[in-house]
Amino acid sequence: MTRGFESFIDRAPWPERVALRALLAVERRPRGARLLARAPLLSQALGATLALGRYDEPRLAACLGWDAAKVVARGRALRRAEGRP
Protein backbone atom coordinates (compact mmCIF):
# COMPACT_ATOMS: atom_id res chain seq x y z
CA MET A 1 0.00 0.00 0.00
CA THR A 2 1.23 3.49 -0.81
CA ARG A 3 1.83 6.19 1.79
CA GLY A 4 -1.01 8.16 0.22
CA PHE A 5 -3.37 5.24 0.76
CA GLU A 6 -2.34 5.01 4.41
CA SER A 7 -3.09 8.70 4.95
CA PHE A 8 -6.41 8.25 3.11
CA ILE A 9 -7.42 5.74 5.78
CA ASP A 10 -5.84 7.67 8.66
CA ARG A 11 -7.86 10.80 7.93
CA ALA A 12 -11.20 9.05 7.53
CA PRO A 13 -13.81 9.65 10.26
CA TRP A 14 -13.10 7.29 13.13
CA PRO A 15 -16.01 4.86 12.58
CA GLU A 16 -15.02 4.38 8.92
CA ARG A 17 -11.33 4.18 9.86
CA VAL A 18 -11.90 1.51 12.49
CA ALA A 19 -14.22 -0.45 10.20
CA LEU A 20 -11.80 -0.30 7.27
CA ARG A 21 -8.84 -1.42 9.35
CA ALA A 22 -10.88 -4.31 10.77
CA LEU A 23 -12.05 -5.35 7.29
CA LEU A 24 -8.52 -5.16 5.94
CA ALA A 25 -7.37 -7.44 8.76
CA VAL A 26 -10.18 -9.92 8.02
CA GLU A 27 -9.42 -9.83 4.31
CA ARG A 28 -5.79 -10.84 4.95
CA ARG A 29 -6.82 -13.97 6.89
CA PRO A 30 -6.90 -17.32 5.03
CA ARG A 31 -10.68 -17.58 5.12
CA GLY A 32 -11.24 -13.82 5.08
CA ALA A 33 -12.55 -13.57 1.55
CA ARG A 34 -15.13 -16.27 2.22
CA LEU A 35 -16.26 -14.50 5.39
CA LEU A 36 -16.59 -11.18 3.62
CA ALA A 37 -18.60 -12.75 0.81
CA ARG A 38 -21.39 -13.22 3.36
CA ALA A 39 -21.65 -9.44 3.76
CA PRO A 40 -21.85 -8.08 0.22
CA LEU A 41 -22.13 -4.40 1.21
CA LEU A 42 -19.04 -4.55 3.41
CA SER A 43 -17.21 -6.57 0.81
CA GLN A 44 -18.09 -4.01 -1.85
CA ALA A 45 -16.90 -1.08 0.30
CA LEU A 46 -13.66 -2.84 1.11
CA GLY A 47 -13.15 -3.84 -2.53
CA ALA A 48 -13.54 -0.24 -3.68
CA THR A 49 -11.10 1.02 -1.07
CA LEU A 50 -8.52 -1.64 -1.86
CA ALA A 51 -8.87 -0.91 -5.57
CA LEU A 52 -8.17 2.77 -4.91
CA GLY A 53 -4.89 1.81 -3.27
CA ARG A 54 -3.92 -0.90 -5.73
CA TYR A 55 -4.39 1.14 -8.90
CA ASP A 56 -2.58 4.10 -7.36
CA GLU A 57 0.67 2.15 -7.68
CA PRO A 58 2.65 4.03 -10.35
CA ARG A 59 3.78 0.90 -12.20
CA LEU A 60 0.26 -0.51 -12.48
CA ALA A 61 -1.15 2.90 -13.43
CA ALA A 62 1.56 3.29 -16.09
CA CYS A 63 0.51 -0.04 -17.66
CA LEU A 64 -2.93 1.51 -18.10
CA GLY A 65 -1.55 4.68 -19.69
CA TRP A 66 -1.56 7.00 -16.65
CA ASP A 67 1.59 8.70 -15.44
CA ALA A 68 0.75 10.99 -12.52
CA ALA A 69 4.31 12.31 -12.24
CA LYS A 70 4.25 13.39 -15.88
CA VAL A 71 0.89 15.13 -15.48
CA VAL A 72 2.16 17.00 -12.43
CA ALA A 73 5.44 17.96 -14.09
CA ARG A 74 3.60 19.37 -17.09
CA GLY A 75 1.29 21.30 -14.78
CA ARG A 76 4.15 22.79 -12.80
CA ALA A 77 6.04 23.77 -15.94
CA LEU A 78 2.96 25.52 -17.33
CA ARG A 79 2.32 27.32 -14.04
CA ARG A 80 5.88 28.60 -13.89
CA ALA A 81 6.02 29.54 -17.56
CA GLU A 82 2.79 31.49 -17.38
CA GLY A 83 3.26 32.89 -13.88
CA ARG A 84 0.13 31.23 -12.51
CA PRO A 85 -0.41 30.92 -8.75
Place this chain on the structure above:
Amino acid sequence: MTRPLETDFCVVGAGGGGAVVAAELAEAGANVVLLEQGPGHDPDGFTARPPEMLAKLYRDSGQTTTIGSPPILLPLGRGVGGTTLVNSGTCFRTPAPVLARWADEYGLELDDRAMSVCFERVERSLSVSEVTPELAGANAAVARRGAERLGWSHGYLRRNARGCVGSGVCVFGCPTSAKQHTGITYVPRAVGAGAALITNADVRELLVERGRVRGVLARLAGGERLEVRAGETILACGTIHTPLLLARSRLAGASGQLGRNLSLHPATAAFALMPDEVNMARGVPQSFYVDEFAHEGVMFETVAGPPAYAAMALPLQGREHARAMARYPRLAQMGLMVSDSSRGSVHALGRRPVIRYSLDGADLDRVRRGLAHLGQLFRAAGASEVYLPLPPGVAPGAARARDLRLMAFHPLGTARADARASHGVADGDLAVHDVRGLHLADGSVVPSALGVNPQLTIMALATRLAFHLLDRAVPSEQQGAGIGHALAPLST
Protein backbone atom coordinates in the same frame (compact mmCIF):
# COMPACT_ATOMS: atom_id res chain seq x y z
CA MET B 1 -4.09 33.81 26.19
CA THR B 2 -6.53 35.37 23.72
CA ARG B 3 -5.38 37.40 20.75
CA PRO B 4 -7.82 40.22 20.00
CA LEU B 5 -8.62 41.62 16.55
CA GLU B 6 -11.09 44.33 15.52
CA THR B 7 -12.56 44.72 12.07
CA ASP B 8 -15.55 45.97 10.10
CA PHE B 9 -16.42 42.52 8.73
CA CYS B 10 -15.47 39.06 9.94
CA VAL B 11 -16.02 36.38 7.30
CA VAL B 12 -15.88 32.74 8.41
CA GLY B 13 -14.97 30.34 5.62
CA ALA B 14 -12.84 30.93 2.50
CA GLY B 15 -14.82 28.77 0.09
CA GLY B 16 -17.30 29.67 -2.63
CA GLY B 17 -19.35 32.09 -0.54
CA GLY B 18 -16.95 33.57 2.02
CA ALA B 19 -14.11 34.32 -0.37
CA VAL B 20 -16.44 36.26 -2.66
CA VAL B 21 -17.91 38.35 0.15
CA ALA B 22 -14.44 39.04 1.58
CA ALA B 23 -13.00 40.16 -1.76
CA GLU B 24 -15.90 42.41 -2.67
CA LEU B 25 -15.93 44.05 0.76
CA ALA B 26 -12.15 44.49 0.94
CA GLU B 27 -11.96 45.94 -2.55
CA ALA B 28 -14.55 48.51 -1.56
CA GLY B 29 -12.21 49.63 1.20
CA ALA B 30 -13.68 47.80 4.19
CA ASN B 31 -11.58 46.19 6.89
CA VAL B 32 -12.06 42.44 6.57
CA VAL B 33 -10.82 39.44 8.53
CA LEU B 34 -11.25 36.15 6.66
CA LEU B 35 -11.02 33.04 8.83
CA GLU B 36 -10.56 29.59 7.34
CA GLN B 37 -10.71 26.38 9.36
CA GLY B 38 -8.43 24.46 7.00
CA PRO B 39 -5.01 25.18 5.58
CA GLY B 40 -3.94 26.98 2.43
CA HIS B 41 -2.90 24.52 -0.27
CA ASP B 42 0.28 24.91 -2.31
CA PRO B 43 -0.28 23.56 -5.84
CA ASP B 44 3.29 22.24 -5.74
CA GLY B 45 1.92 19.66 -3.32
CA PHE B 46 -0.68 18.37 -5.78
CA THR B 47 0.41 14.91 -6.95
CA ALA B 48 -2.48 13.82 -9.20
CA ARG B 49 -2.69 10.67 -7.06
CA PRO B 50 -6.23 10.17 -5.75
CA PRO B 51 -5.71 8.60 -2.29
CA GLU B 52 -3.14 11.17 -1.23
CA MET B 53 -5.18 14.08 -2.56
CA LEU B 54 -8.40 12.81 -0.99
CA ALA B 55 -6.60 12.80 2.37
CA LYS B 56 -5.13 16.24 1.81
CA LEU B 57 -7.84 18.30 0.17
CA TYR B 58 -11.08 16.80 1.51
CA ARG B 59 -12.73 16.74 4.89
CA ASP B 60 -12.44 13.25 6.35
CA SER B 61 -10.55 12.00 3.28
CA GLY B 62 -13.73 12.51 1.29
CA GLN B 63 -15.45 9.82 3.37
CA THR B 64 -18.14 11.92 5.03
CA THR B 65 -21.18 9.66 4.89
CA THR B 66 -24.87 10.23 5.46
CA ILE B 67 -26.93 8.00 7.74
CA GLY B 68 -30.05 6.64 6.06
CA SER B 69 -31.20 4.41 3.26
CA PRO B 70 -28.94 4.10 1.41
CA PRO B 71 -25.84 5.57 3.10
CA ILE B 72 -24.41 8.20 0.75
CA LEU B 73 -20.85 9.49 0.45
CA LEU B 74 -20.80 13.28 0.59
CA PRO B 75 -17.35 14.62 -0.33
CA LEU B 76 -16.55 18.14 0.91
CA GLY B 77 -13.45 20.24 0.33
CA ARG B 78 -11.40 21.66 3.17
CA GLY B 79 -9.05 24.61 3.20
CA VAL B 80 -8.67 27.85 1.29
CA GLY B 81 -10.98 27.53 -1.71
CA GLY B 82 -13.28 25.09 0.11
CA THR B 83 -15.14 22.75 -2.19
CA THR B 84 -14.37 25.00 -5.19
CA LEU B 85 -10.81 23.64 -4.90
CA VAL B 86 -11.99 20.07 -5.50
CA ASN B 87 -15.11 20.41 -7.61
CA SER B 88 -15.21 19.82 -11.35
CA GLY B 89 -15.55 23.49 -12.16
CA THR B 90 -18.97 23.27 -13.77
CA CYS B 91 -20.80 26.59 -13.86
CA PHE B 92 -24.55 26.93 -14.33
CA ARG B 93 -26.61 29.97 -13.53
CA THR B 94 -29.63 29.32 -11.30
CA PRO B 95 -32.38 28.14 -13.65
CA ALA B 96 -35.10 30.81 -14.03
CA PRO B 97 -37.92 28.44 -12.93
CA VAL B 98 -36.04 27.82 -9.68
CA LEU B 99 -35.80 31.57 -9.01
CA ALA B 100 -39.50 31.91 -9.75
CA ARG B 101 -40.26 29.10 -7.32
CA TRP B 102 -38.17 30.76 -4.62
CA ALA B 103 -40.19 33.95 -5.09
CA ASP B 104 -43.49 32.07 -4.82
CA GLU B 105 -42.66 29.68 -2.00
CA TYR B 106 -40.08 31.57 0.06
CA GLY B 107 -40.78 35.21 -0.75
CA LEU B 108 -37.26 35.71 -2.11
CA GLU B 109 -37.02 38.52 -4.65
CA LEU B 110 -34.22 37.09 -6.73
CA ASP B 111 -35.53 37.46 -10.24
CA ASP B 112 -33.45 36.67 -13.27
CA ARG B 113 -32.68 40.34 -14.01
CA ALA B 114 -31.53 41.17 -10.47
CA MET B 115 -29.32 38.10 -10.38
CA SER B 116 -27.86 38.40 -13.87
CA VAL B 117 -25.63 41.32 -12.90
CA CYS B 118 -24.22 39.18 -10.07
CA PHE B 119 -23.73 36.20 -12.37
CA GLU B 120 -21.92 38.35 -14.93
CA ARG B 121 -19.59 39.68 -12.27
CA VAL B 122 -18.76 36.22 -10.94
CA GLU B 123 -18.37 34.69 -14.40
CA ARG B 124 -15.89 37.37 -15.36
CA SER B 125 -13.93 36.89 -12.14
CA LEU B 126 -13.70 33.16 -12.75
CA SER B 127 -13.08 33.25 -16.52
CA VAL B 128 -16.14 31.09 -17.17
CA SER B 129 -16.34 29.70 -20.69
CA GLU B 130 -17.58 26.66 -22.56
CA VAL B 131 -15.31 23.64 -22.88
CA THR B 132 -14.19 22.99 -26.44
CA PRO B 133 -14.75 19.51 -27.94
CA GLU B 134 -10.99 19.08 -28.31
CA LEU B 135 -10.35 19.77 -24.64
CA ALA B 136 -13.35 17.70 -23.55
CA GLY B 137 -11.64 14.56 -24.85
CA ALA B 138 -12.87 11.17 -25.98
CA ASN B 139 -15.03 10.43 -22.93
CA ALA B 140 -17.23 13.40 -23.82
CA ALA B 141 -17.21 12.33 -27.46
CA VAL B 142 -18.73 8.97 -26.43
CA ALA B 143 -21.55 10.73 -24.57
CA ARG B 144 -22.10 13.13 -27.44
CA ARG B 145 -22.32 10.30 -29.97
CA GLY B 146 -24.91 8.52 -27.84
CA ALA B 147 -26.98 11.65 -27.28
CA GLU B 148 -26.92 12.58 -30.95
CA ARG B 149 -28.01 9.12 -32.06
CA LEU B 150 -30.89 9.21 -29.57
CA GLY B 151 -31.80 12.80 -30.39
CA TRP B 152 -31.35 13.86 -26.76
CA SER B 153 -30.65 17.44 -25.77
CA HIS B 154 -26.99 17.94 -24.85
CA GLY B 155 -24.07 20.36 -24.84
CA TYR B 156 -20.61 21.19 -23.59
CA LEU B 157 -20.44 22.54 -20.06
CA ARG B 158 -19.30 25.99 -19.02
CA ARG B 159 -16.43 25.94 -16.53
CA ASN B 160 -14.31 28.31 -14.51
CA ALA B 161 -10.97 27.49 -16.10
CA ARG B 162 -8.21 29.41 -17.83
CA GLY B 163 -5.38 27.79 -19.74
CA CYS B 164 -6.72 24.29 -19.06
CA VAL B 165 -4.79 21.48 -20.75
CA GLY B 166 -7.11 18.66 -19.67
CA SER B 167 -5.00 17.10 -16.91
CA GLY B 168 -8.02 15.02 -15.89
CA VAL B 169 -7.71 15.55 -12.13
CA CYS B 170 -9.91 18.59 -11.35
CA VAL B 171 -11.23 16.90 -8.23
CA PHE B 172 -7.77 15.96 -6.97
CA GLY B 173 -6.15 19.40 -7.18
CA CYS B 174 -5.47 21.04 -10.55
CA PRO B 175 -1.70 20.83 -11.11
CA THR B 176 -1.73 23.68 -13.66
CA SER B 177 -3.87 26.06 -11.53
CA ALA B 178 -6.13 26.29 -14.55
CA LYS B 179 -9.31 25.82 -12.55
CA GLN B 180 -10.22 29.20 -11.18
CA HIS B 181 -11.27 28.17 -7.69
CA THR B 182 -11.74 30.87 -5.08
CA GLY B 183 -8.38 30.05 -3.47
CA ILE B 184 -6.57 31.50 -6.49
CA THR B 185 -9.12 34.13 -7.52
CA TYR B 186 -11.21 35.82 -4.86
CA VAL B 187 -8.96 35.06 -1.86
CA PRO B 188 -5.85 36.69 -3.38
CA ARG B 189 -8.04 39.64 -4.40
CA ALA B 190 -9.27 39.98 -0.82
CA VAL B 191 -5.76 39.78 0.58
CA GLY B 192 -4.45 42.15 -2.08
CA ALA B 193 -7.05 44.68 -1.01
CA GLY B 194 -5.96 44.44 2.61
CA ALA B 195 -8.07 41.63 4.10
CA ALA B 196 -6.38 39.56 6.80
CA LEU B 197 -6.56 35.85 5.93
CA ILE B 198 -6.07 33.54 8.90
CA THR B 199 -5.93 29.83 8.10
CA ASN B 200 -6.27 26.90 10.53
CA ALA B 201 -8.66 29.08 12.53
CA ASP B 202 -11.39 26.90 14.00
CA VAL B 203 -14.30 29.15 14.94
CA ARG B 204 -15.84 27.75 18.12
CA GLU B 205 -18.65 30.21 18.75
CA LEU B 206 -20.16 33.55 17.92
CA LEU B 207 -19.93 36.47 20.34
CA VAL B 208 -23.37 37.85 21.10
CA GLU B 209 -24.11 40.99 23.09
CA ARG B 210 -27.55 42.48 23.58
CA GLY B 211 -29.11 40.67 20.63
CA ARG B 212 -26.33 41.46 18.21
CA VAL B 213 -23.45 39.29 16.99
CA ARG B 214 -20.20 41.09 17.76
CA GLY B 215 -17.71 38.69 16.22
CA VAL B 216 -16.31 35.22 16.83
CA LEU B 217 -14.07 33.18 19.10
CA ALA B 218 -11.65 30.87 17.33
CA ARG B 219 -8.85 28.50 18.21
CA LEU B 220 -5.71 28.59 16.09
CA ALA B 221 -3.48 25.66 15.13
CA GLY B 222 -1.07 26.13 18.04
CA GLY B 223 -3.91 26.28 20.56
CA GLU B 224 -3.92 30.06 20.77
CA ARG B 225 -7.34 31.67 21.13
CA LEU B 226 -8.41 34.41 18.78
CA GLU B 227 -11.23 36.87 19.42
CA VAL B 228 -12.36 38.81 16.38
CA ARG B 229 -14.72 41.67 17.16
CA ALA B 230 -16.60 42.84 14.10
CA GLY B 231 -19.38 45.20 13.11
CA GLU B 232 -20.86 42.47 10.90
CA THR B 233 -20.17 38.75 10.85
CA ILE B 234 -20.71 36.61 7.78
CA LEU B 235 -20.83 32.83 8.12
CA ALA B 236 -19.80 30.77 5.11
CA CYS B 237 -18.76 27.45 6.64
CA GLY B 238 -20.82 25.45 4.15
CA THR B 239 -24.18 23.74 4.29
CA ILE B 240 -23.06 21.06 6.74
CA HIS B 241 -21.07 23.20 9.17
CA THR B 242 -22.84 26.58 9.25
CA PRO B 243 -25.90 25.20 11.08
CA LEU B 244 -23.65 23.43 13.58
CA LEU B 245 -21.85 26.68 14.46
CA LEU B 246 -25.16 28.51 14.77
CA ALA B 247 -26.59 25.79 17.00
CA ARG B 248 -23.42 25.73 19.13
CA SER B 249 -23.86 29.49 19.64
CA ARG B 250 -27.56 28.98 20.47
CA LEU B 251 -28.64 31.19 17.60
CA ALA B 252 -31.10 30.99 14.73
CA GLY B 253 -33.25 28.30 16.30
CA ALA B 254 -36.54 30.18 16.58
CA SER B 255 -38.03 28.99 13.29
CA GLY B 256 -37.22 25.36 14.01
CA GLN B 257 -35.71 25.12 10.53
CA LEU B 258 -32.02 25.23 11.47
CA GLY B 259 -30.27 22.05 10.35
CA ARG B 260 -33.36 20.84 8.51
CA ASN B 261 -34.36 20.89 4.81
CA LEU B 262 -31.05 19.40 3.69
CA SER B 263 -31.16 18.94 -0.03
CA LEU B 264 -28.52 17.01 -2.00
CA HIS B 265 -27.94 15.93 -5.53
CA PRO B 266 -27.77 12.15 -5.11
CA ALA B 267 -25.50 10.88 -7.85
CA THR B 268 -24.08 7.73 -9.33
CA ALA B 269 -22.22 6.76 -12.46
CA ALA B 270 -22.07 4.01 -15.05
CA PHE B 271 -19.13 2.72 -17.05
CA ALA B 272 -19.04 1.30 -20.55
CA LEU B 273 -16.50 -0.64 -22.56
CA MET B 274 -16.02 1.03 -25.91
CA PRO B 275 -14.55 -0.48 -29.08
CA ASP B 276 -11.86 2.21 -29.32
CA GLU B 277 -9.55 3.88 -26.84
CA VAL B 278 -11.13 6.54 -24.65
CA ASN B 279 -8.39 7.24 -22.08
CA MET B 280 -10.94 8.98 -19.90
CA ALA B 281 -8.38 10.90 -17.86
CA ARG B 282 -7.15 12.77 -20.92
CA GLY B 283 -9.32 15.83 -21.19
CA VAL B 284 -11.72 17.68 -18.93
CA PRO B 285 -13.51 15.08 -16.78
CA GLN B 286 -16.75 17.01 -16.40
CA SER B 287 -17.17 18.62 -19.78
CA PHE B 288 -20.42 17.47 -21.35
CA TYR B 289 -24.03 17.25 -20.22
CA VAL B 290 -27.25 15.63 -21.39
CA ASP B 291 -30.29 17.50 -20.10
CA GLU B 292 -32.99 15.62 -22.00
CA PHE B 293 -34.56 14.53 -18.70
CA ALA B 294 -33.76 17.61 -16.61
CA HIS B 295 -37.47 18.42 -16.42
CA GLU B 296 -37.92 15.08 -14.62
CA GLY B 297 -35.09 15.92 -12.22
CA VAL B 298 -32.42 13.78 -13.89
CA MET B 299 -29.25 15.30 -15.31
CA PHE B 300 -26.27 13.54 -16.88
CA GLU B 301 -22.73 14.91 -16.82
CA THR B 302 -19.52 13.20 -17.87
CA VAL B 303 -17.15 12.19 -15.11
CA ALA B 304 -13.75 10.58 -15.40
CA GLY B 305 -10.41 10.16 -13.68
CA PRO B 306 -7.17 8.23 -13.41
CA PRO B 307 -7.10 4.44 -12.91
CA ALA B 308 -7.20 4.61 -9.09
CA TYR B 309 -10.35 6.74 -9.23
CA ALA B 310 -11.96 4.51 -11.88
CA ALA B 311 -11.07 1.37 -9.95
CA MET B 312 -12.78 2.72 -6.84
CA ALA B 313 -15.91 3.70 -8.75
CA LEU B 314 -16.20 0.73 -11.10
CA PRO B 315 -19.24 -1.28 -9.96
CA LEU B 316 -17.69 -4.72 -10.35
CA GLN B 317 -15.85 -7.08 -8.05
CA GLY B 318 -13.20 -9.77 -8.15
CA ARG B 319 -12.18 -11.11 -11.54
CA GLU B 320 -14.75 -9.02 -13.40
CA HIS B 321 -13.30 -5.88 -11.86
CA ALA B 322 -9.75 -6.87 -12.78
CA ARG B 323 -10.83 -7.78 -16.31
CA ALA B 324 -12.55 -4.43 -16.86
CA MET B 325 -9.68 -2.47 -15.33
CA ALA B 326 -7.23 -4.23 -17.64
CA ARG B 327 -9.19 -2.51 -20.40
CA TYR B 328 -9.21 0.86 -18.63
CA PRO B 329 -8.06 2.73 -21.76
CA ARG B 330 -11.35 1.69 -23.43
CA LEU B 331 -13.61 2.55 -20.49
CA ALA B 332 -15.99 5.50 -20.69
CA GLN B 333 -17.93 6.91 -17.76
CA MET B 334 -21.00 9.10 -17.33
CA GLY B 335 -22.60 10.33 -14.13
CA LEU B 336 -26.21 11.04 -13.29
CA MET B 337 -27.49 13.35 -10.63
CA VAL B 338 -30.95 13.80 -9.29
CA SER B 339 -32.66 17.04 -8.33
CA ASP B 340 -34.02 15.69 -5.10
CA SER B 341 -37.35 15.90 -3.34
CA SER B 342 -36.00 14.00 -0.30
CA ARG B 343 -34.95 16.14 2.63
CA GLY B 344 -32.43 15.42 5.35
CA SER B 345 -31.01 17.08 8.39
CA VAL B 346 -27.73 17.81 10.11
CA HIS B 347 -26.94 18.07 13.78
CA ALA B 348 -23.84 17.73 15.93
CA LEU B 349 -22.65 14.79 17.95
CA GLY B 350 -19.80 16.25 19.93
CA ARG B 351 -18.16 18.42 17.31
CA ARG B 352 -18.87 16.10 14.39
CA PRO B 353 -21.80 16.45 12.01
CA VAL B 354 -24.40 13.73 11.90
CA ILE B 355 -26.10 13.89 8.52
CA ARG B 356 -29.40 12.08 8.14
CA TYR B 357 -30.81 11.60 4.68
CA SER B 358 -32.94 8.86 3.13
CA LEU B 359 -33.98 8.67 -0.47
CA ASP B 360 -37.74 9.07 -0.91
CA GLY B 361 -39.74 7.07 -3.43
CA ALA B 362 -39.74 9.81 -6.06
CA ASP B 363 -35.95 10.15 -5.95
CA LEU B 364 -35.48 6.38 -6.02
CA ASP B 365 -37.60 6.34 -9.16
CA ARG B 366 -35.50 9.14 -10.67
CA VAL B 367 -32.31 7.16 -10.04
CA ARG B 368 -33.88 4.03 -11.56
CA ARG B 369 -34.97 5.88 -14.69
CA GLY B 370 -31.62 7.65 -14.89
CA LEU B 371 -29.72 4.37 -14.80
CA ALA B 372 -31.91 2.91 -17.52
CA HIS B 373 -31.28 5.98 -19.69
CA LEU B 374 -27.52 5.77 -19.05
CA GLY B 375 -27.52 2.21 -20.35
CA GLN B 376 -29.44 3.38 -23.40
CA LEU B 377 -26.99 6.25 -24.00
CA PHE B 378 -23.91 4.02 -23.87
CA ARG B 379 -25.43 1.36 -26.10
CA ALA B 380 -26.39 4.01 -28.64
CA ALA B 381 -22.78 5.23 -28.54
CA GLY B 382 -21.57 1.75 -29.47
CA ALA B 383 -20.59 0.26 -26.10
CA SER B 384 -19.95 -3.46 -26.11
CA GLU B 385 -20.55 -3.74 -22.36
CA VAL B 386 -22.29 -1.44 -19.88
CA TYR B 387 -21.56 -1.58 -16.15
CA LEU B 388 -24.40 -0.11 -14.11
CA PRO B 389 -23.86 0.47 -10.38
CA LEU B 390 -26.28 -2.25 -9.33
CA PRO B 391 -25.86 -5.72 -7.82
CA PRO B 392 -25.62 -8.58 -10.36
CA GLY B 393 -29.00 -9.48 -11.82
CA VAL B 394 -30.81 -6.36 -10.61
CA ALA B 395 -32.40 -4.33 -13.41
CA PRO B 396 -32.63 -0.54 -12.98
CA GLY B 397 -36.41 -0.63 -12.69
CA ALA B 398 -36.27 -3.16 -9.86
CA ALA B 399 -33.52 -1.52 -7.84
CA ARG B 400 -34.23 -0.90 -4.17
CA ALA B 401 -32.65 1.95 -2.24
CA ARG B 402 -30.23 -0.45 -0.58
CA ASP B 403 -29.06 -1.71 -3.99
CA LEU B 404 -27.74 1.73 -4.95
CA ARG B 405 -24.16 2.94 -4.65
CA LEU B 406 -24.64 6.65 -4.28
CA MET B 407 -22.50 9.67 -3.75
CA ALA B 408 -24.00 13.10 -3.34
CA PHE B 409 -22.86 16.58 -4.14
CA HIS B 410 -24.13 20.11 -3.68
CA PRO B 411 -25.64 20.06 -0.17
CA LEU B 412 -28.01 22.99 0.29
CA GLY B 413 -30.76 24.38 2.50
CA THR B 414 -29.89 23.73 6.17
CA ALA B 415 -30.30 27.40 7.12
CA ARG B 416 -32.69 28.26 4.34
CA ALA B 417 -33.64 31.78 3.40
CA ASP B 418 -37.31 32.63 3.69
CA ALA B 419 -38.79 36.10 3.94
CA ARG B 420 -40.95 34.82 6.83
CA ALA B 421 -39.08 34.49 10.12
CA SER B 422 -41.32 31.59 11.08
CA HIS B 423 -40.30 29.56 8.02
CA GLY B 424 -36.61 30.23 7.52
CA VAL B 425 -33.31 30.99 9.23
CA ALA B 426 -32.29 33.98 7.10
CA ASP B 427 -34.28 36.64 5.27
CA GLY B 428 -34.11 37.57 1.60
CA ASP B 429 -30.99 39.66 2.25
CA LEU B 430 -29.40 36.62 3.95
CA ALA B 431 -29.52 38.29 7.38
CA VAL B 432 -30.26 35.81 10.17
CA HIS B 433 -33.80 36.48 11.41
CA ASP B 434 -33.22 36.05 15.15
CA VAL B 435 -30.23 38.29 15.71
CA ARG B 436 -28.63 41.42 14.32
CA GLY B 437 -25.13 41.65 12.83
CA LEU B 438 -25.08 38.18 11.26
CA HIS B 439 -25.42 37.13 7.62
CA LEU B 440 -25.00 33.82 5.83
CA ALA B 441 -23.16 33.31 2.55
CA ASP B 442 -23.04 29.66 1.57
CA GLY B 443 -25.22 26.84 0.31
CA SER B 444 -27.07 26.60 3.61
CA VAL B 445 -29.32 29.53 2.61
CA VAL B 446 -30.28 28.09 -0.78
CA PRO B 447 -33.83 26.89 -0.12
CA SER B 448 -34.20 24.09 -2.66
CA ALA B 449 -32.32 21.81 -5.01
CA LEU B 450 -31.25 23.54 -8.22
CA GLY B 451 -30.93 20.56 -10.53
CA VAL B 452 -27.58 21.97 -11.63
CA ASN B 453 -24.19 22.51 -9.98
CA PRO B 454 -24.60 25.31 -7.43
CA GLN B 455 -21.25 27.10 -7.17
CA LEU B 456 -22.31 30.00 -9.40
CA THR B 457 -25.56 30.41 -7.46
CA ILE B 458 -23.68 30.54 -4.15
CA MET B 459 -21.13 33.01 -5.50
CA ALA B 460 -23.79 35.23 -7.08
CA LEU B 461 -25.74 35.31 -3.82
CA ALA B 462 -22.51 36.16 -1.99
CA THR B 463 -21.86 39.00 -4.45
CA ARG B 464 -25.35 40.32 -3.88
CA LEU B 465 -24.84 40.10 -0.11
CA ALA B 466 -21.50 41.95 -0.24
CA PHE B 467 -23.02 44.89 -2.09
CA HIS B 468 -26.04 44.85 0.20
CA LEU B 469 -23.65 45.17 3.17
CA LEU B 470 -21.90 48.01 1.36
CA ASP B 471 -25.31 49.57 0.68
CA ARG B 472 -24.46 49.83 -3.01
CA ALA B 473 -25.89 48.42 -6.21
CA VAL B 474 -23.90 45.61 -7.82
CA PRO B 475 -21.97 47.35 -10.62
CA SER B 476 -22.94 46.27 -14.10
CA GLU B 477 -20.04 44.76 -16.02
CA GLN B 478 -21.17 46.61 -19.14
CA GLN B 479 -20.81 49.91 -17.33
CA GLY B 480 -17.09 49.30 -17.00
CA ALA B 481 -17.00 48.87 -13.23
CA GLY B 482 -14.62 45.99 -13.57
CA ILE B 483 -13.48 43.29 -11.26
CA GLY B 484 -10.58 43.99 -8.99
CA HIS B 485 -10.81 47.75 -9.32
CA ALA B 486 -11.27 49.51 -6.03
CA LEU B 487 -14.57 51.30 -5.76
CA ALA B 488 -14.89 54.58 -3.95
CA PRO B 489 -13.84 54.04 -0.31
CA LEU B 490 -16.49 53.39 2.27
CA SER B 491 -17.62 56.47 4.08
CA THR B 492 -18.16 54.61 7.33
